[in-house]
Amino acid sequence: MSLNVLISYHSDYGNTEKMAQAVAAGARAATECAVTLKLATETSLDDLQAADLIIFGTPVHMGSMAWQMKQLIDRAGKIWMENALEGKVGGVFATGGGFGGGGGGVEGTMTALYSHFLEQGMVVIGFPKSLPGYADAGLQWGPYARCGNHEGMPQSITEAQLVAARSYGAHIAETAQRAIR
Ligand SMILES: Cc1cc2nc3c(=O)[nH]c(=O)nc-3n(C[C@H](O)[C@H](O)[C@H](O)COP(=O)(O)O)c2cc1C
Numbered sequence: 256m257s258l259n260v261l262i263s264y265h266s267d268y269g270n271t272e273k274m275a276q277a278v279a280a281g282a283r284a285a286t287e288c289a290v291t292l293k294l295a296t297e298t299s300l301d302d303l304q305a306a307d308l309i310i311f312g313t314p315v316h317m318g319s320m321a322w323q324m325k326q327l328i329d330r331a332g333k334i335w336m337e338n339a340l341e342g343k344v345g346g347v348f349a350t351g352g353g354f355g356g357g358g359g360g361v362e363g364t365m366t367a368l369y370s371h372f373l374e375q376g377m378v379v380i381g382f383p384k385s386l387p388g389y390a391d392a393g394l395q396w397g398p399y400a401r402c403g404n405h406e407g408m409p410q411s412i413t414e415a416q417l418v419a420a421r422s423y424g425a426h427i428a429e430t431a432q433r434a435i436r
Contacts, residue, residue, distance in 0.1 A: 258288035258432050259305060263298040264312035265323040270350040270402045270412050275312050277417040278348060278398070281424025282308075286432050295327040300334050308344045308431040309377070310424075311368050315351035318360030320367060328371045341376035344431040345369070347396055348420060350412070352403030358394075359403075365396035378434065380427045388419025398423045 260282050266272035279290045293302060295311075303309060311327075313320040334340060347368040353359045369379050381395045392398050392415065400416035402409060 258282075258286055258307050258428060258435070260288050260290045260308045260310070260428060260431075261298070261302055261306035262290060262292045262310045262312065263295050263302070263327060264292075265295045265321040266312075266314065267321075268409065270400060271312050271314050271348075273412045273417065274348050274350055274398065274400055274420045277420035278310060278312070278424035281421035281426075282428035283424075284421070285425035286428040288428055288432070295321075295323040298327055300331060303331060304334065304339050306343065307435050308346070308428065309340070309372070310346045310348070310427065312348045312350075313364060313368070315349060315358075315360045315364050318363065320364050324368070331371075331375065335375055338376060343375075343377045344427070344434060345372035345377045345379045346381075346423070346427040348398045348423065350400040350402050352407060352409065353401035354403050354407040356405070358399070358401075361399050362394070362396070365394065365399070369396060380430050382419075382423050383426065386419075386426055387422040388415065388417075389422075391415035392419035
């Protein structure tokens with residue numbers, strides 16, 4: 256059975272979009288799946304319901320998720336009433352400036368996304384530390400690309416961060432495929 260994967264994300268400057276594409280590439284390389292990549296603002300409730308595996312990606316904005324992701328989450332409240340996402344599999348990834356060398360709110364951001372999935376009755380899959388890329392861009396919740404330099408200025412995604420995104424995409428798709436078989 257082919258896995259239906261939805262990767263829904265927000266990106267103003269392209270960093271999170273590059274991560275989304277790498278997660279998609281990892282899923283495609285590891286499984287027989289159909290991957291749909293969509294901006295959160297263009298993601299419909301039908302898109303959510305059609306997916307077996309839903310992966311949300313966001314930049315950290317002011318210590319939490321971009322409002323475009325929260326708007327999608329709030330729109331999905333309508334199908335929460337119908338239990339429509341129960342049993343689906345969810346995962347997350349994020350990018351952030353990480354000013355000062357810390358996460359700048361990324362942990363709260365990722366756990367808030369998972370909290371939504373769990374409220375919807377979904378099963379969630381994090382990022383095991385043994386996978387490629389974890390040391391460079393791994394958090395237990397999913398890949399996180401820190402895109403700010405030491406002076407707090409934006410810099411682009413590195414290949415090492417994309418390795419983490421690809422390995423997470425492969426891992427979550429393989430695990431979801433086993434779960435829904
Ligand atoms: C309005 C705004 C608020 C931000 N707030 C944070 C923040 O609180 N913590 C952080 O680590 N990075 C923060 N950043 C940096 C972005 O998360 C980072 O540059 C990210 O990679 C941008 O992703 P994008 O290229 O997909 O838009 C902020 C960026 C913007 C534009």
